[in-house]
Structures are given as structure tokens and as C-alpha cells.
Amino acid sequence: MEIIKQPHITFIGDIDGKRILRKLEDSGRKCWQTDAKEDSSEQFVGKIIGRGHTSVLEHEIFTCDIITDRGVMSELTRHRIASYSIESTRYVKYNGRMQFIKPVEFCKDPYDEKTPDDYELELIWENSCRESEIAYISMLSYGAKPELARQVLNNSLKTEIRFTINMRSARNFFDLRCDVAAHPHMKQIAIPMLLFLQEKVPVLFDDIxxxxxxxxxxLKNWRDMVSVKEIGG
Incomplete structure (x- = not known):
């Protein structure tokens, strides 16, 4: 059994802010049949967001690979105006070392003092993951297919998700999943994504x-959780 200390987000292809804004401006100006001016994209896109004309933002998307757990997967896929390709527990046979994502609640700052209850809770969680792995492998040894054996796996099992979403839906996603009331495990992936995009395309996300x-x-080291993967032509 392997414990992964934190999720990871890999953006597929560079997020070119200038290109994105030029495309969105060009899309928006179709409505008025006007031409873009030099360096007018940021101002134009800011205005259409301010006026609530956010359907224009649907003309641009981003894609990323997310390494997280099965519990977060079930929360993430509730955002239906998006596309998902997900590691399948029906077809993937975990007959080697399983990986589990450590809950963020157990990832306290090393300078924070842990109580005896904190240690006990983490131990209970680790034992449940280990027992889940043992039960899964035992079922396979008795001839069960992965689609049946997966029933004993817990929500902390690592999974990989290809996630594609348009910019309008992304704003809604971040509004909900970066909020104080959001589930901690969703905030753990959503906030680093938002901070990264705020640097790349500020006008689209700075107000969130x-x-x-x-x-x-x-998330003091959130940059360690985000990377970019270039796709060759």
C-alpha cells in the first residue's frame, strides 16, 4: 500500500492568456460586428463579464489531468457542463501495490501540534485502506473479476481524471468549490487550479x-501541486 500525500493537477497544454482573450474578444465582437483594436482584448472581456454576457466565455476551454481520490471524483463529476475520462475500477486490475490519497485533514503544518486523537484518526484511516487492499486482493485470488472486487475499495483510492471545461462553467465551478462552505477535499484541488488560472488569465478569474x-x-505549497504538460503536434 502506498499513501500519496496530496493530489496533483496537470494542465494539458500551456494556458496562453493573450491567445485566449483574443479568441474570446473575436467571438464576442461577432454580436456587434465590430473589429478588435490593438491590445483591446482584456478590456473587452472584462466588460462582457461585468455585464453578465458570459456565454461568450464558452468559446474557450481548458483541459487538465487530476490525480485525486474516488470521493472527490464523485463530487467533481456533478458539474455536468464538462467532459470527463476517468480511470476505470471495472477494467483496471489492482493486483500490485494500491495507492490511496491522504485526506487533507491529516496534512497539517508540521509545526501544528497533533493531539492523540489526531494520531488515532489517521491510524484508523490507514488501517481501513490496508484492509480494503487485503480484501480486494483476496477476492481476486478466489476468482472475482475487478468489477466485483472493487466493491470493497474505499473512497480514498487514487484515481486519475481527464477534465475539460469551458471558461464560463469553470467560473461557476470555482465559485462553488473554492468557497468556505465547499468540501475540504474539493477545495484542495479547486483552489490551486484557480490560483494558477488567476496568474495566467487574470481578467477571467480575478473576481472569484x-x-x-x-x-x-x-495549501502553502500549492505550486507543487500544479504542472503543465505540453502535447506535441
Whole structure:
């Protein structure tokens, strides 16, 4: 059994902010039949967001690969105006070392003092993952197919998700999943994604708020959780 300490997000292809804004401006100007001016894209896109004409943002998307757990997967896929390709527990046979994502609640700052209950809770979780792995392998040894053996796997099992979403839906996703009231495990992946995109395309995402208290406590090294993968032509 292997425990992965944190999720990871890999953006597929560079997020070229200037190109994205030029495309969105060109799409939006179809409505008015006007021509773009030099360096007018950021101002134009900012205005259409401010006026609520966000359907224009659907003309641009981003894609990323997310390494997370099965519990987060079930939350993520509730956002239906998006596309998903997900590691299948029906067809993938975990007959080697299983991987489990460590819950963010157990990833406290090393300078934070842990209580005896904290250690006990983490031990209970680790044991449940280990027992899940043992039960799964035992079922396989008795001839069960992966589609049956997977019934004993818990929500912490690592999974990989290809996630594609348009910019309008992404704004809604971040509004919901970066909020103070969002599930901690969703905030753990959504906030680093938002912070990355705020750097790349500020005008599209700078107005979206996120749980800064959570980020300060658990996501100090959020840049380590985000990478970019170039796809050759």
C-alpha cells in the first residue's frame, strides 16, 4: 500500500492568456460586428463579464489531468457542463501495490501540534485502506473479476481524471468549490487550479473569491501541486 500525500493537477497544454482573450474578444465582437483594436482584448472581456454576457466565455476551454481520490471524483463529476475520462475500477486490475490519497485533514503544518486523537484518526484511516487492499486482493485470488472486487475499495483510492471545461462553467465551478462552505477535499484541488488560472488569465478569474484561511493552512505549497504538460503536434 502506498499513501500519496496530496493530489496533483496537470494542465494539458500551456494556458496562453493573450491567445485566449483574443479568441474570446473575436467571438464576442461577432454580436456587434465590430473589429478588435490593438491590445483591446482584456478590456473587452472584462466588460462582457461585468455585464453578465458570459456565454461568450464558452468559446474557450481548458483541459487538465487530476490525480485525486474516488470521493472527490464523485463530487467533481456533478458539474455536468464538462467532459470527463476517468480511470476505470471495472477494467483496471489492482493486483500490485494500491495507492490511496491522504485526506487533507491529516496534512497539517508540521509545526501544528497533533493531539492523540489526531494520531488515532489517521491510524484508523490507514488501517481501513490496508484492509480494503487485503480484501480486494483476496477476492481476486478466489476468482472475482475487478468489477466485483472493487466493491470493497474505499473512497480514498487514487484515481486519475481527464477534465475539460469551458471558461464560463469553470467560473461557476470555482465559485462553488473554492468557497468556505465547499468540501475540504474539493477545495484542495479547486483552489490551486484557480490560483494558477488567476496568474495566467487574470481578467477571467480575478473576481472569484476563495477560502484563504483554508489555503493558508493547507495549501502553502500549492505550486507543487500544479504542472503543465505540453502535447506535441
Amino acid at each position: 473569491k476563495y477560502d484563504k484561511k483554508f489555503a493558508d493552512k493547507y
